[in-house]
Amino acid sequence: MTLSHGDNGAIVALISGGHASGKRSGAYILKDQLEKLFGGSKISIKLINMNNYLVTSEKQKLGSRQPNDYDFIRLRDDLNLYIDRIEYEVIIVYGLYALFDKQICDLATVRIFIDCDADVRLGRWIKRDVLKESHEGKTDQEVEDLKEQEKIKLEKLLNVYLNYSRQEMKLYINDTKENADIILPRGADATGFKLIVDGLKVTLLPLLQTTHRSDSQTSTFSENRSGSFNNRDTFIQNLKNLSSEPSVMSLTNDNFTNTKKIFYDLN
Known part of the structure; x- marks a missing residue:
């Protein structure tokens, strides 16, 4: 069964962005903020990493x-399965192409694009994958060995960046920004995600006040979720009703013509 938008109660958040922009960090920030707001035992959240849906191939290696390096069909099937189970209030999908597939976007309550300068992303990527191991407390020989390993990792990373990721950003990922409701231009900013949580709060409260995990309440749980708790328009309206600071409506570069997009800027 393929669910259309509004047929289920689970809130589905999609978090997209470039390489090393902070998608995973953003997913965990959103999860942590929701759990702090509602209590970890009262809200069930499922995280889905799109890297788990990579198709094994020589190019991918x-x-x-x-x-085409991702299995979107399997991802859609799994997402529908998690929604059908009536097990989670919130499902967070994060990855480079979280906003690429139209059917997945149609299931979403909120679509988030984490934007970030290319040089900043490359620096984060190097720090994360090359310089992650500290030199402190190591012998001179161990430091030399580590530096040699870092040199090899850096060369490999730069080859990937030059041969793949720059083209992927230009040809595919940047275009998915047009599918976003919210753009965070400074990476995975906690204050920006606080705005998103505030927008979701009105939607989640009636669901969480009357639903629990016991078998005796399964029917009540299903009834509460049969409405439009995941309605994207409701979420956008909630954001519009919030204070105009620190967000501004609008948001593309074409003279602010897109009234369904939220652009959050730290400045």
């Missing part, structure tokens, strides 16, 4: 992350 070399570092390719183009759309």
Whole structure:
């Protein structure tokens, strides 16, 4: 069964962005903020990493992350399965192409794009994958060995960046920004996600006040979720009703013509 938008009660959040922009960090920030707001035992959240849906191929092994390197059909099937189970209040999907597939976007309550300068992303990528191990407390020989390993990792990373990721950003990922409701231009900013949580709060409260995990309440749980708790328009309206600071409506570069997009800026 393929669910259309509004047929289920689970809130589905999609978090997309470029390589090393902070998608995983953003997913965990959103999860942590929701759990702090509602209590970890009262809200059930499922995280889905799109890297788990990479298709094994020689290009993928070399570092390719183009759309055809992902199994979107399996991801859609799993997402529908999690929604059908009536097990989670919130499902968070994060990855390079979280906003690429139309059917997945149609299931979403909120679509988030984490934007970030290319040089900043490359620096974060190097720090995360190359310089993650500290030199402190190591012998001179161990430091030399580690530096040699870092040199090899850096060369491999730069090859991936130059041969794949720059083209992927230009050809595919940047275009998915048009599918976003909210753009965070400074990476995975906690204050920006606080705005998103505030927008979701009105939607989640009636669901969480009357639902629990016991078998005796399964029917009540299902009834409460049969409405439009995941309605994207409701979420957007909630954001509009919030204070105008620190968000501004609008948001593309074409003279602010897109009234269904939220652009959060730290400045």
